[in-house]
Amino acid sequence: MQVALVGLGVMGKNLALNLIEKGLTLVAYDTNPDAGEELLSCAKTQGTAERLHIVSDLHDMVRRLEAPRSILLLVPAGELVDRVCQDLVDAGVGKDDIIVDCGNSNYKDGIARKLKYQNKFEFATMGISGGAEGARHGPAMMASGSEGGWERIESSFEKVAASYNGESCFARVGQSASGHFVKMVHNGIEYALMQLIAEIYQLLRLGAGKTPQQIAEIFDTWSEGELNSYLLAISSHILKLETTDGKALVDLIDNKVGAKGTGLWTAQNALELGIAVPSLVAAVQARHLTNTGDTHAAKEMTYAAKATERLDIDLDELKDAFHLASLLCYRQGLALIKGASRAHQWKVDLAKTLQTWRAGCIIRADYLDQIAEGVEFIDTLDTQVKALRRITGAAVSTGLAFPVLSATQNYLATLSTPSNGHLVQAQRDYFGEHGIKTHSGEVCHLTDLVEIDAKVR
Numbered sequence: 176m177q178v179a180l181v182g183l184g185v186m187g188k189n190l191a192l193n194l195i196e197k198g199l200t201l202v203a204y205d206t207n208p209d210a211g212e213e214l215l216s217c218a219k220t221q222g223t224a225e226r227l228h229i230v231s232d233l234h235d236m237v238r239r240l241e242a243p244r245s246i247l248l249l250v251p252a253g254e255l256v257d258r259v260c261q262d263l264v265d266a267g268v269g270k271d272d273i274i275v276d277c278g279n280s281n282y283k284d285g286i287a288r289k290l291k292y293q294n295k296f297e298f299a300t301m302g303i304s305g306g307a308e309g310a311r312h313g314p315a316m317m318a319s320g321s322e323g324g325w326e327r328i329e330s331s332f333e334k335v336a337a338s339y340n341g342e343s344c345f346a347r348v349g350q351s352a353s354g355h356f357v358k359m360v361h362n363g364i365e366y367a368l369m370q371l372i373a374e375i376y377q378l379l380r381l382g383a384g385k386t387p388q389q390i391a392e393i394f395d396t397w398s399e400g401e402l403n404s405y406l407l408a409i410s411s412h413i414l415k416l417e418t419t420d421g422k423a424l425v426d427l428i429d430n431k432v433g434a435k436g437t438g439l440w441t442a443q444n445a446l447e448l449g450i451a452v453p454s455l456v457a458a459v460q461a462r463h464l465t466n467t468g469d470t471h472a473a474k475e476m477t478y479a480a481k482a483t484e485r486l487d488i489d490l491d492e493l494k495d496a497f498h499l500a501s502l503l504c505y506r507q508g509l510a511l512i513k514g515a516s517r518a519h520q521w522k523v524d525l526a527k528t529l530q531t532w533r534a535g536c537i538i539r540a541d542y543l544d545q546i547a548e549g550v551e552f553i554d555t556l557d558t559q560v561k562a563l564r565r566i567t568g569a570a571v572s573t574g575l576a577f578p579v580l581s582a583t584q585n586y587l588a589t590l591s592t593p594s595n596g597h598l599v600q601a602q603r604d605y606f607g608e609h610g611i612k613t614h615s616g617e618v619c620h621l622t623d624l625v626e627i628d629a630k631v632r
């Protein structure tokens with residue numbers, strides 16, 4: 176099988192090495208000639224260079240490929256994707272060829288591109304997760320669409336992707352550009368889990384007075400059981416790292432966190448679709464808040480530093496709270512995918528989606544088993560529910576910030592305790608005559624049910 180790859184940066188270079196290692200023949204291109212040179216040198220080291228051909232322009236790439244052509248893009252998302260597509264058309268790409276955008280593109284751009292290029296070539300989308308290591312040794316691959324081009328290439332991707340219990344973590348999860356939607360939500364969950372781990376670390380460090388090394392050991396103990404996950408493992412590893420003079424590496428790192436867009440898009444789409452993902456939104460805002468000191472509004476206000484309080488923490492309870500909060504982050508993400516799939520008629524298969532997340536990706540975790548078993552799993556987690564309540568309350572009492580932990584507790588509490596929505600319905604009708612719906616299903620106004628002599632002005 177012969178494929179081409181445009182963009183040989185962090186992801187492209189590693190995916191290229193993976194593709195040729197799995198026996199595919201690759202024609203590769205990057206605007207930066209050094210990137211091609213470096214890839215070739217790595218391929219020589221691993222003994223697979225005979226299956227790699229680096230080209231210096233897209234015309235040469237198109238000439239070297241047998242039709243129908245299969246071309247993968249791993250260039251930064253945005254306008255560049257359109258520029259490369261147009262350049263490929265100019266270079267001779269035609270109607271039977273498939274171009275797969277594998278970057279973190281916005282799914283809305285994917286839908287528009289499918290239309291824009293429909294008479295020029297087959298445009299397809301696939302989200303990839305796993306960072307450099309995943310791309311090199313087996314990433315999670317969330318593809319979309321049902322068009323003909325996939326049938327030519329998907330059996331190769333099934334081998335290139337990670338596998339879990341013998342099943343590939345490549346899947347065509349649904350129609351249209353749903354693969355990019357699924358990857359976007361994957362990243363939304365990623366933001367929430369990263370922030371949640373950071374909050375647990377902060378609680379242990381500033382609340383319980385533990386050192387980074389001691390916290391890493393706690394994370395390692397948790398990882399021995401069902402809480403084992405990639406993000407917990409890398410957090411433990413990071414916390415153990417020390418400078419040559421014995422200082423914790425984390426203490427040298429500034430607090431401002433960057434973002435490339437997928438977390439923000441997750442929040443925006445959830446709000447637009449009316450699907451509540453408060454933990455995912457809180458994680459995006461937590462990143463924004465790390466940068467607040469730089470904003471104009473913040474500079475006009477001063478916040479005096481406030482002392483925080485120490486806390487005795489029951490580590491078993493903390494573990495249970497972390498476990499449930501993590502599960503609930505996935506649950507919110509899956510609810511968003513399900514709602515979007517229904518709204519857009521994408522027919523996203525949630526079981527296939529979960530299969531792509533089992534290995535190779537950044538949000539892989541052993542406890543995904545519980546999620547795969549079904550949404551009712553929360554009802555079996557009484558101990559964890561109590562732990563989440565108690566830990567959130569105790570955490571708040573320290574005065575420290577726990578946006579994802581508390582958003583998650585509020586999410587669960589909202590769904591599992593009596594709602595207060597009746598009063599808000601009544602308030603809306605009181606001032607705006609928006610109507611109310613009663614328990615018996617009647618749609619009316621407050622004034623149909625009671626006499627209101629005079630209203631508050």
Ligand SMILES: NC(=O)C1=CN([C@@H]2O[C@H](COP(=O)(O)OP(=O)(O)OC[C@H]3O[C@@H](n4cnc5c(N)ncnc54)[C@H](OP(=O)(O)O)[C@@H]3O)[C@@H](O)[C@H]2O)C=CC1
Pocket residue numbers: 181182183184185186187204205206207210249250251252255258259277278279280303304305306307435
């Ligand atoms: N890094 C990660 O962990 C992950 C990234 N992604 C996504 O994958 C995509 C690639 O990411 P990543 O590899 O990290 O990015 P990099 O910036 O490391 O690599 C992009 C490469 O594309 C090259 N390039 C730019 N313009 C062109 C062009 N017109 N033709 C050919 N090559 C070009 C760049 O060259 P130059 O440097 O000279 O501009 C660079 O070598 C992005 O959409 C990203 O969001 C997805 C999952 C994980």
Ligand SMILES: O=C(CO)[C@H](O)[C@H](O)COP(=O)(O)O
Pocket residue numbers: 279303304305306362365433434435436437438537
């Ligand atoms: O897709 C990824 C991991 O799955 C990329 O690493 C992405 O860049 C992460 O998002 P951000 O840069 O906004 O933190």
